[in-house]
Structure formats: structure tokens, C-alpha cells
Amino acid sequence: xxxxxxxxxxxxxxxxxxxxxxxxxxxxAIKYTGAKVTGIxxxxxxxxxxxxxxxxxxxxxxxxxxxxxxxxxKALIGGEPAQIxxxxxxxxxxxxxxxxxxxxxxWAFWEALRGGFTKVxxxxxxxxxxxxxxxxxxxxxxxxxVSACGLDEFSGEIGTGHGNKNWSEIEDVILKHIEHCEKxxxxxxxxxxxxxxxxxxxxxxKLSALCEKNKILLQIHSNEHxxxxxxxxxxxxxxxxxxxxxxxxxxPHVLLHHVTLVSEAxxxxxxxxxxxxxxxxxxxxxxxxxxxxxxxxxxxxxRFGMGSDTTSADGFxxxxxxxxxxxxxxxxxxxxxxxxxxxxxxEAATAQxxxxxxxxxxxxxxxxxxxxxxxxxxxMAPECLPSHDFEWELVRxxxxxxxxxxxxxxxxxxxxxxxxxxxxxxxxLSGLSQAKSITSxxxxxxxxxxxxxxxS
Ligand SMILES: [Zn+2]
Numbered sequence: 001x002x003x004x005x006x007x008x009x010x011x012x013x014x015x016x017x018x019x020x021x022x023x024x025x026x027x028x029a030i031k032y033t034g035a036k037v038t039g040i041x042x043x044x045x046x047x048x049x050x051x052x053x054x055x056x057x058x059x060x061x062x063x064x065x066x067x068x069x070x071x072x073x074k075a076l077i078g079g080e081p082a083q084i085x086x087x088x089x090x091x092x093x094x095x096x097x098x099x100x101x102x103x104x105x106x107w108a109f110w111e112a113l114r115g116g117f118t119k120v121x122x123x124x125x126x127x128x129x130x131x132x133x134x135x136x137x138x139x140x141x142x143x144x145x146v147s148a149c150g151l152d153e154f155s156g157e158i159g160t161g162h163g164n165k166n167w168s169e170i171e172d173v174i175l176k177h178i179e180h181c182e183k184x185x186x187x188x189x190x191x192x193x194x195x196x197x198x199x200x201x202x203x204x205x206k207l208s209a210l211c212e213k214n215k216i217l218l219q220i221h222s223n224e225h226x227x228x229x230x231x232x233x234x235x236x237x238x239x240x241x242x243x244x245x246x247x248x249x250x251x252p253h254v255l256l257h258h259v260t261l262v263s264e265a266x267x268x269x270x271x272x273x274x275x276x277x278x279x280x281x282x283x284x285x286x287x288x289x290x291x292x293x294x295x296x297x298x299x300x301x302x303r304f305g306m307g308s309d310t311t312s313a314d315g316f317x318x319x320x321x322x323x324x325x326x327x328x329x330x331x332x333x334x335x336x337x338x339x340x341x342x343x344x345x346x347e348a349a350t351a352q353x354x355x356x357x358x359x360x361x362x363x364x365x366x367x368x369x370x371x372x373x374x375x376x377x378x379x380m381a382p383e384c385l386p387s388h389d390f391e392w393e394l395v396r397x398x399x400x401x402x403x404x405x406x407x408x409x410x411x412x413x414x415x416x417x418x419x420x421x422x423x424x425x426x427x428x429l430s431g432l433s434q435a436k437s438i439t440s441x442x443x444x445x446x447x448x449x450x451x452x453x454x455x456s
Contacts, residue, residue: 001052003405003415009034011372011410014049016379017056017390021351021365023343024390030057032372035410040368054380056390059366060118060373060408061315062353065219065257065278065307068108068122068134069093069101072435074310079448082225082289090159091443093124100438101126102133103431108313109141110427113414116315116403118373119144119364121278121307121357123192123219123257125152125160128176135180135187140422142413144186144373146217146357149177152198160194167206178214186409188358190217190255195240196232201247208249217255217358220244223266224258225289241266250275255357257307258283260290267293267300276303276356279348281321283309291329294322298344305353306345319345319395342391376405 005011012031017024020040029046031039043049073092077084096104105122112120122134126149138145151170155161174191181189191211193199199207211218222240223229232240241262244250250273257278259270270277279294297304308318322345331339354364363371379387383397406414413420 001404003412005050006405006407006412007410012039012046012049013052013057013376014043014046015052015055015057015376017387019056019058019346019366019390021367030366030374032410035371037366037368037370037372040366052376054378055404056377056379057366058375058377058394059350059364060375060406061116061318061349062119062121062305062357062364063112063117063308063313063315064121064255064305064353064357065123065280065309066108066112066120066313067093067124067310068105068120068137069096069124069126069130070310071104071108071111072431072438073444076439076444076446077287078451080287081447082287083227084287086159087445087447091445092438092441094160095441096130096438098129098133100133100434101130102137103427103434104438105134106137106141106427107431109137109143110419110424111313112143113141113406113419114403114417115313115317115400116375116406117143117313118375118406118408118413119146119354119357121146121190121217121219121255121305122148123221124148125150125155125192125194126177127151127173128180131177131180135184138187139184141419142186142408142411142421144363144408145188146190147177147181147187148190148192148219149173150192152194153200153203154198158194158198160198167203170203170207171210174210178216188216189214190219190358192219195220195222195228196236196243197228201236201243204244204249205247208251208254212251212253216253218249218253219255219257220249222256222259223261226261229261239263239266241269245269245273252276253358257309258288258292260284260288260292262293267296267302270302271300274303276305278307278356279304279322280307280309280311281325282311282318283307284325285321286311291325293330294348295326295330295340295344298340298348303352303356304348305356306349314400315349316394316398316400319349322348323395342389342395345395346391371408372410373408375403375407378402378404
């Protein structure tokens with residue numbers, strides 16, 4: 001296949017399988033003109049369609065939660081107990097300069113594209129200068145980005161910055177960020193904050209009101225680890241989501257990350273306020289305290305996407321973990337073998353993930369009027385044959401080496417694992433040379449250390 005044709009102004013494809021927002025379709029075609037899908041339906045209606053036997057076209061995955069500034073430290077966390085952010089991430093990320101932020105973000109986007117992600121939601125208390133680097137990386141790779149900014153009131157105490165900040169300093173960072181993102185079609189602004197651990201309840205209320213007014217996403221890690229829960233109860237007499245609700249922080253513009261240690265009453269507050277959530281199954285397996293009750297979220301109509309949280313930027317591995325975690329945690333004890341019937345996780349990784357991260361209706365779906373963000377998958381690998389049920393196969397058998405092409409907003413960004421329009425070897429060399437200094441920051445504390453220490 002000539003992948004370059006995928007960036008043409010008018011493209012019409014007839015794959016063996018097309019995953020639409022109504023489910024799997026055979027003998028259908030999809031047409032896009034420029035950045036938008038302009039037609040989708042039975043192949044007879046599209047005689048001009050290029051036949052793609054043995055290939056599937058599916059919406060691109062959305063990574064609803066990751067930290068592109070942490071990518072070089074991803075292999076430092078093996079064996080580390082929870083609350084890594086205090087010992088590794090904050091000291092590592094806090095003082096990265098613009099060039100380091102650029103290299104780290106571009107590397108993260110490189111991994112994301114290889115893993116089938118067409119949209120990434122970044123979390124970070126980024127300044128204008130850090131984002132200049134992150135945005136350059138996004139523009140060069142062509143990825144869709146929810147960009148992060150923020151300044152905690154108690155920055156020094158929480159470790160995301162230095163000293164205390166007043167509201168006008170916090171607001172200034174946010175307003176500049178919104179302005180900075182405006183000129184880029186594929187970059188939308190968002191605000192991050194370290195919840196009650198880095199801010200007073202009054203500041204959290206103001207942050208939420210400002211985000212709501214500007215129609216941008218407010219990202220907060222919530223109910224992730226035991227110490228956070230405990231501190232919230234000790235300091236405020238409430239669980240974290242109860243506290244956020246009391247101070248009118250929750251709402252459709254808020255994205256809560258993790259939400260693993262969550263009570264039924266807190267789930268009801270999420271439902272009542274239409275707050276969105278990211279489910280991060282690999283993060284639970286590798287560095288968490290618990291698994292989020294994602295099946296319960298689905299049942300109660302909570303809008304949730306799936307996040308990698310700088311574990312592995314492999315959309316397929318995340319899909320597999322999403323189902324596996326629910327099977328082990330919630331399915332096995334009650335003999336539920338379906339556990340979301342595969343499509344629940346595919347939806348969370350695509351359309352629902354796009355909606356939960358602030359883009360209702362304009363991408364994440366393969367339907368007319370939506371952006372042409374999609375993957376072409378090779379269906380001919382023996383692991384995926386014979387095909388009986390495509391969505392189960394997608395959850396359990398597909399692998400990132402089957403991603404033939406990644407198209408974002410009608411532009412080819414990666415073909416057979418190779419980036420389009422930029423040099424991967426150049427990034428490998430410059431990234432690795434900076435990674436060394438980033439990951440050897442003297443304030444990083446590893447409690448477990450390398451695995452070789454534990455060989456007897
Ligand atoms: Zn996180």
C-alpha cells in the first residue's frame with residue numbers, strides 16, 4: 001500500500017473491517033476530505049473506494065492520562081512502592097528546561113504514535129516556557145494534544161515548584177496558556193493542580209470556576225493512593241471527592257485521574273456532577289494501591305477514558321490490562337466472564353475517551369463530520385486469525401506491530417512504525433543524551449533500586 005496517499009485531499013478506503021460508533025461493519029467504506037470524515041457507509045455507495053483486504057480501520061486511541069515530562073524515567077519505577085510522584089517524578093520534572101521538555105515530549109509522542117494513540121492528554125504543572133517545548137514536539141509529530149499548565153498555591157511544599165504562589169500568579173499562567181494554545185488547531189489547553197495537597201479549597205474552587213468559564217479541562221489526580229485518602233480525612237473530615245464536591249470543584253469540565261479508592265457515595269457525586277474520569281489499569285498493576293471500579297463506572301454512566309499514566313504507551317497493552325484488571329478484581333469473585341464484553345474497553349479507549357477529555361463530537365468517532373483520526377491495522381497476523389469477533393480480538397490479541405498507519409486530522413503521521421516528516425534517529429540520539437542528566441537529578445530517591453540487587 002502507498003501510505004503517502006493517505007494524506008491526499010480526498011481519500012476513500014474500503015477495509016475488511018471498519019469500526020464505527022455503531023460497532024463493527026464489514027464491507028463498508030470511509031471517505032475523508034482534508035481533515036474531516038465526509039462519508040461512511042456500505043461499500044456499494046463508494047465505487048471509488050480503495051479496497052484494503054486484510055486490514056481494519058479503527059478510531060485512534062486516546063490516552064486520557066499521561067505525563068509526557070516523565071518519559072525518560074519510566075523504567076526507574078520497577079519495584080517502587082506507591083507515591084512515586086513524591087520521590088521520583090516531581091524532583092525529576094520540576095526544573096526541566098524548554099529543550100528537555102521538547103525532547104521528552106517528542107519522545108513520548110513517538111512512543112504514543114507507535115502504540116496507536118492519536119490523542120494524548122498531558123498532565124503537568126507546566127509553565128509557558130516548558131509548553132513552548134511540548135507544543136513544538138506536538139506540531140512536529142502531528143499528534144492531537146490536550147496541553148497541561150498550572151501552578152500550585154503551595155508549590156514548594158508539594159514539590160511541583162518553589163515557594164507559595166498567589167492567585168494572580170496562578171491565573172496569569174493559565175490565561176497565557178489559553179492564549180498560547182489558541183493558534184494551534186490540534187492543541188487544546190487544560191489546567192492541572194495537585195488537589196487539596198497543593199492548594200487550599202478556596203483556590204480549588206476558583207480554578208474550577210476559571211476552567212468552566214473558559215470551557216477548558218481541569219485535571220486532578222484523585223483517590224489514587226492510601227496516604228492521600230487518609231490526609232484528606234485528617235485535614236478536612238472528608239474523602240477527596242467529597243471535599244471537591246463540597247467546594248463546587250466537580251463538573252463536566254473536570255477530569256479526575258485514577259479514582260481507584262472510591263466509595264459508592266463518591267461515585268454518585270461523580271454521576272450527579274457529570275464529572276469525567278480516567279481509568280489507568282496498567283498504573284494500578286505497576287504502581288497503584290487498587291483498581292478503579294470501571295465496570296461500575298460504565299454501569300452508572302460515568303464518562304471515562306483510559307490512561308497509560310507513563311507506564312507503557314501501547315494502546316493494545318492498555319486495552320488488555322483494562323479488561324484483565326476488571327476480570328481479576330470484579331469478575332472472578334462473581335463469575336462474570338464477560339466483564340464489559342470487550343466493546344466497553346474499546347469505547348473507553350476511543351470515542352468515550354475523546355469525550356471525557358473535552359472534545360465531544362469532533363473526534364474519537366468514525367462518523368461524518370468528525371476528524372479523520374484513525375489507525376489502519378494489519379489483520380493477517382496469525383495471532384488474530386481466524387477472526388470471529390473483532391472487538392474481543394482487539395482487546396486480547398492485537399499488538400502495536402500491526403499498526404500499519406496512523407492518520408490524525410487527515411494527515412499520515414506514522415507508517416509501519418516509522419514517523420512521517422521527522423527523523424527518529426536524530427531524536428534517539430539527542431533524547432538519550434539529555435535523558436541521562438534528567439534521570440540522574442540528585443533529588444530523585446529510589447527506594448527499591450535496580451532488580452539485580454535482589455538476586456541471591
Ligand atoms: Zn498521573
